[in-house]
Amino acid sequence: MNRSFRHLYTPPEPLRIGSLQLSMPLILAPMAGISDLPFRTLHRRHGCELAFTEMISARSLAYGSRQTLTMLSISDTDRPVGVQLLGNDPDMLVRTLDIIHTMPFSLIDINAACPVPKVTSRGEGAGLLREDPKRIERLVGVVVRATHLPVTIKIRTGWDDDSLVAVDVARAAESAGAAAICVHGRTRMQRYGGRVNRGAIAEVKRTVNIPVIASGDAFSPRLILRTFEETGCDGVMIARGALGNPWAFQDVMQYLTTGEYSDRRSxxxxxxxxxxxxxxxxxxxxxxxxxxxxxxxxxxxxxxxxxxxxxxxxxxxxxxxxxxxxxxxxxxxxNPQVLPLYEAYDKEMLDSMPDSHGRAGSS
Ligand SMILES: Cc1cc2nc3c(=O)[nH]c(=O)nc-3n(C[C@H](O)[C@H](O)[C@H](O)COP(=O)(O)O)c2cc1C
The missing domain is CATH 1.10.1200.80 (Putative flavin oxidoreducatase; domain 2)
Structure with missing residues (x-):
């Protein structure tokens, strides 16, 4: 089914992260247990440009874990690719650079978003959001000074609704030299459920001058357009929306540029x-x-x-x-019946919800 829409968002300019110039404002998200080399390769064949590894424990990497080293595998066609590091110890993060610098990574991302208790209880991932933002500033700054690669950070809006710290953390990361910031518009306590707080992402965008990448509920071309419109973000990360859907990138790009997309595959x-x-x-x-x-x-x-x-x-x-x-x-x-790829998401998350201008979601 082809659908047309009148109000299209035109991304202001191609996304640039430090020295990395991209032609599209969409990124394949880091996903533990998912974003391996086969997954990234498949998505690249269907139009994805920048992809991330799943999160890599800096400690395991620094101690030479073979399994962790395997997770760093990239191929000649798997470019540009960012490596995402999980850790809260500046020395440990810097130690991983000896390995990372021998590989053709284009970016280093620091994970301050993982909600898993085993991770946060060590003060890593979203656990970093409970600390004074100065701690994140130091962490990012140490890595920025130790590498020639652009350094980015992925955060959540805060630990819980009573501690929405994204703006403070974004400021801290920017002043430490981060090249971009990705904000998953949920708190740690929300994990992957509940509404995405696009207002909080918009606030970060208004505050910092580095590119802001939005993450959360990027399930359909229309939801992604809504994210651009409501946050003013420079790019959107596609995560669960890419599972079983290698066409996500081409569909969203087609929609952003022509106003049409195909909702059904054979x-x-x-x-x-x-x-x-x-x-x-x-x-x-x-x-x-x-x-x-x-x-x-x-x-x-x-x-x-x-x-x-x-x-x-x-x-x-x-x-x-x-x-x-x-x-x-x-x-x-x-030859079973194939269901529309995006319709159910749009119905559940978009059509029932007016946008920031009070417009109904359906065209
Ligand atoms: C299975 C799974 C694994 C994930 N692993 C990571 C990870 O390793 N690093 C990270 O920063 N985010 C991770 N995420 C979060 C996603 O990158 C993304 O921010 C989140 O799913 C919100 O986007 P969505 O609502 O469009 O899926 C993971 C998400 C899922 C579903």
Whole structure:
């Protein structure tokens, strides 16, 4: 289904983060357990430009954990890519640079957003938001001085509704030399639920002069347009909206530039993306490891298919690449009904909610 809209947002200028010039204002988010090399590669084939690694523990990296080193893998086509570091110890972060500088990363991002208790209880991730912003200023400053790469930080609006600190933290990061700031418009206590506070992101944008990237509920072209309009942000990060949807970047760009997008993929397009993704996983993790890992991605692709559920249950026990391929082929041959990619999100999050100008969401 093609949809047209009259009021389109035109991003003011291409996104520039330090020395990195981008042609689009969209970024593939860091996602633990998701944003590996196969996932990034698949999204790049469909139009993504800048992507991030999942968060990498600075401590594990500094101590040479092999598993953590594997998470840093990038390929010749996986550029530009930013590495996201998790840590609150300036020395530990600086120690990782000996490794990071040997690899072709374009950016270093510091995670001050992870809500997981195991992380925050150590004062890392969103735990940093409970500290005096001076602490973040020191942390960012130490890394900025120790690297030639642009340094960015990803934060949340605050720890909870009573401590919305994004503006203070953004100021601190900017004065320490951060090249951009990404704000997930939820508090740590909200984790991934509840409404995104676009007003808080807009306040950060009004306060700092570095680029502001918005994160939160980037599930559809219209939701992303709304985020640009209501926050004035310079870029939007796509996270859960990219799961099972490698077309997210091209759809959003098409919508921002032409006012139209396609809300539906054919079953053969979906199955072809699944085959590609499975292939990439198996190349990277080996046949068994790649197939087992791909199971969770299968469920995200299947979410958009009417009878997807019965296939989801079947793939839980599949461990061979050939068997997984056979299920995907069977799915394609069954030619089930494909659901619109974005309609349900727009209905739930947009059409019921007036925008900041009081306009109804639907066109
Ligand atoms: C499975 C999962 C893993 C995530 N891992 C990270 C991470 O490693 N680093 C990070 O900064 N944010 C992480 N996030 C948060 C996302 O980058 C993003 O900020 C958040 O999901 C809000 O965007 P959305 O509502 O559009 O999904 C993760 C989110 C999900 C769903």
């Amino acid at each position: 079953i053969s397009e979906i199955c072809s993306a699944m085959h590609d993704h499975l292939e990439l996983c198996c190349e990277y993790y080996g046949e068994r490891g790649g197939t087992v890992l791909f199971r969770k991605f299968f469920t995200w692709y299947a979410k958009g298919i009417k009878t997807g559920r019965q296939y989801k249950e079947r793939v839980f026990s599949v461990t061979e690449q050939a068997a997984m391929k056979a299920v995907i082929c069977e799915l394609e041959q069954a």
